[in-house]
Amino acid sequence: MRKIIIALPKGQKMLGKAYEIFKRAGYRSEALEHEIISKDRKHLEFETECGTAVFLLARVADIPQYVDRNWADMGISAFDCYREYELSNITARSSMRGDNFLTDILPDLRIFANSRFCVAGLPDKRRVYEQCKRKDNILTVATQHPNIAARFFESKGITADIVTVSGSTELMPKHGEMDVIFDIVETGLALKENGLIIFEEAMPITTKILVSKAARKYDANISNVIERIAEGLCDEIKQ
Numbered sequence: 513m514r515k516i517i518i519a520l521p522k523g524q525k526m527l528g529k530a531y532e533i534f535k536r537a538g539y540r541s542e543a544l545e546h547e548i549i550s551k552d553r554k555h556l557e558f559e560t561e562c563g564t565a566v567f568l569l570a571r572v573a574d575i576p577q578y579v580d581r582n583w584a585d586m587g588i589s590a591f592d593c594y595r596e597y598e599l600s601n602i603t604a605r606s607s608m609r610g611d612n613f614l615t616d617i618l619p620d621l622r623i624f625a626n627s628r629f630c631v632a633g634l635p636d637k638r639r640v641y642e643q644c645k646r647k648d649n650i651l652t653v654a655t656q657h658p659n660i661a662a663r664f665f666e667s668k669g670i671t672a673d674i675v676t677v678s679g680s681t682e683l684m685p686k687h688g689e690m691d692v693i694f695d696i697v698e699t700g701l702a703l704k705e706n707g708l709i710i711f712e713e714a715m716p717i718t719t720k721i722l723v724s725k726a727a728r729k730y731d732a733n734i735s736n737v738i739e740r741i742a743e744g745l746c747d748e749i750k751q
Contacts (some may be wrong), residue, residue: 513564514731514733515559515563515565515566515614516564516565516566516585516586516731516733516734517566517567517568517583517584517585517586517725518534518539518566518567518568518585518586518587519567519568519570519575519578519579519583519584519586519587519588519730520534520567520568520570520587520588520653521569521570521571521572521575521588521589522556522569522570522572523571523572523697524551525621526588526590526719527548527569528548528621529621529623530621530623530625531544531545531548532619533721533741533744534565534567535566535744536612536741536744537737537740537741537743537744538562538740539560539562539564539737540560540561540562540566540634540746541558541559541560541561542561543555543558543559544567547732555612556568556569556570557569558740560713564733565737568583568584570584570587571618571632572588572589572593573593574587574589575588575589575593575722575724576593576594576597576598576613577597578614579612579722579723579724580597580611580612580613580724582612582724582726583725584725585723585727585731585734586721586722586723586724586727586734586737587643587721587722588621588719588720588721588722589719589722589750590624590717590718590719591625591715591716591717591718591719591720592629592657592660592696592717592718594613594615594720594722595659595660596657596658596659596660598662599662599663600659601659604680604731607666612724612725612726613722613723613724613725614723614725614728615720615722616720617705617721617723617738618720618721618738618741618742618745619711619745620690620718620719620720620747621718621719621720621721622719623697623719624696624717624718624719625741626699627696627697627698627716627717628696628697628713628714628715628716628717629657629660629664629694629695629696629713629714629716629717630694630695630696630697630710630712630713630714631692631693631694631710631711631712631713631714632692632693632695632697632703632708632709632710632711633685633690633691633692633693633708633711633713633733634680634685634686634707634708634709635707635709637685637692638689638709638711639712640691641691641712642693644670644671644691645669645670648671648748649671650671650673651663651670651671651672651673651685651687651690651691651692652672652673652674652675652691652692653665653672653674653675653689653690653691653693654675654677654681654684654685654688654690654692654694655674655675655676655677655693655694655695656676656677656678656681656695657680657694657696658674658676658677659694660694661673661694662675664694664714668740674694675690677690681695682695682702682703682705682706682708682724683706683708685708686706686707691744692711693708693742694714696717697710717742721738721741740747
């Protein structure tokens with residue numbers, strides 16, 4: 513029988529919570545549990561005890577591509593990763609990125625319940641941000657998520673000059689001469705430490721199970737997995 517391939521985020525912050533969702537649905541792997549406890553991360557592939565599924569550990573940002581290209585039948589990823597991947601087809605010619613996976617079959621897994629995208633900056637730039645909503649001024653923005661940021665500012669009617677950075681976004685208003693940053697905020701501590709404040713909360717960070725359209729169409733067992741996960745999520749809510 514064909515085994516279902518499930519991609520899980522290998523980062524310490526997400527792996528345990530992501531695995532528990534499948535464990536509650538009946539897909540347990542003692543080897544993976546040992547790996548999570550030991551924090552070794554020496555192995556990247558684990559079979560379930562029931563023998564019907566295999567877990568692959570991957571970077572959370574890569575999981576949308578795993579599912580999109582059918583390297584995995586399903587996987588768990590956060591909004592910033594799968595939405596940025598979907599929108600990247602704007603700049604990639606002849607690309608159908610994000611066309612093969614579904615994100616709306618199951619609800620938010622609430623792994624990052626307090627995280628959200630925010631527009632933030634130095635206090636004296638708040639007025640600049642508000643003016644850009646009413647006038648055709650150009651707002652300079654630093655972000656690690658250029659496509660999501662572009663869509664957000666476009667929806668606000670703001671003309672944005674978006675600069676992509678790989679990290680340390682909080683430094684950009686002071687040292688990069690950016691008006692604002694568009695970044696993920698959880699506690700807000702990093703903003704405070706760098707003298708920044710939130711100007712606007714843009715959208716929450718949801719965590720979803722991505723499901724391959726092709727796998728769902730040709731393998732009836734995928735629907736069974738989805739049903740069992742849905743039951744597990746309902747039981748968790750009741751508790």
